[in-house]
Amino acid sequence: MIFVSVGSTYNDYLIKAIDIIAKRDNEKIVAQIGYGEYIPKNVDWFRYSTNIDQYYKNSNIIICSDGAGTLYRCLELGKKIISVRIAATQGVKDLGRKLEQDGNIIYIEKYNSVNDLVNLISKSLIDIKSKKIKKYVKIDFDILKFNKYISNLIR
Numbered sequence: 001m002i003f004v005s006v007g008s009t010y011n012d013y014l015i016k017a018i019d020i021i022a023k024r025d026n027e028k029i030v031a032q033i034g035y036g037e038y039i040p041k042n043v044d045w046f047r048y049s050t051n052i053d054q055y056y057k058n059s060n061i062i063i064c065s066d067g068a069g070t071l072y073r074c075l076e077l078g079k080k081i082i083s084v085r086i087a088a089t090q091g092v093k094d095l096g097r098k099l100e101q102d103g104n105i106i107y108i109e110k111y112n113s114v115n116d117l118v119n120l121i122s123k124s125l126i127d128i129k130s131k132k133i134k135k136y137v138k139i140d141f142d143i144l145k146f147n148k149y150i151s152n153l154i155r
Contacts, residue, residue, distance in 0.1 A: 001028045002125075003059035004043070005052070007067040010036035011086045017117035018063065019043060021125075030055060061128060063121065066096040071105070075136035081105040082124045084117070103134035 004018050015031060015038050022029045022042040029043040056062060062079045064070045065086040074081050083096050083105050100107035106124045111117045
């Protein structure tokens with residue numbers, strides 16, 4: 001199954017593109033559409049879920065926004081991820097670029113239309129099925145221990 005998530009926002013371009021791909025391809029696709037206006041006709045969909053982890057865990061591939069929360073959760077679960085640029089902040093764009101550079105995800109940053117996105121996602125789906133995705137290693141970081149360490153250094 002392919003799971004599509006727009007997180008806590010919306011991206012009607014992404015949902016329209018997925019709807020076109022679902023009509024054309026023989027893939028089971030479920031989409032979380034957030035508060036978007038476009039209602040897909042060819043995929044199962046919902047707006048929000050209190051247990052979105054079940055969808056992450058039951059999917060083979062996740063297509064999602066470039067929000068840090070969704071990306072890091074799906075990386076922790078070891079999922080193959082295609083991330084689509086949605087957020088307007090520079091920091092998030094840099095995160096998508098960095099994760100792609102490190103081999104953890106495929107990142108779609110630039111598209112001008114729904115048709116562009118259909119083509120880019122279609123190519124990415126082919127690539128991700130055959131591509132070896134680098135396992136993400138979560139860094140265990142405790143800010144309180146770090147602060148204590150720094151305090152001890154400067155004494």
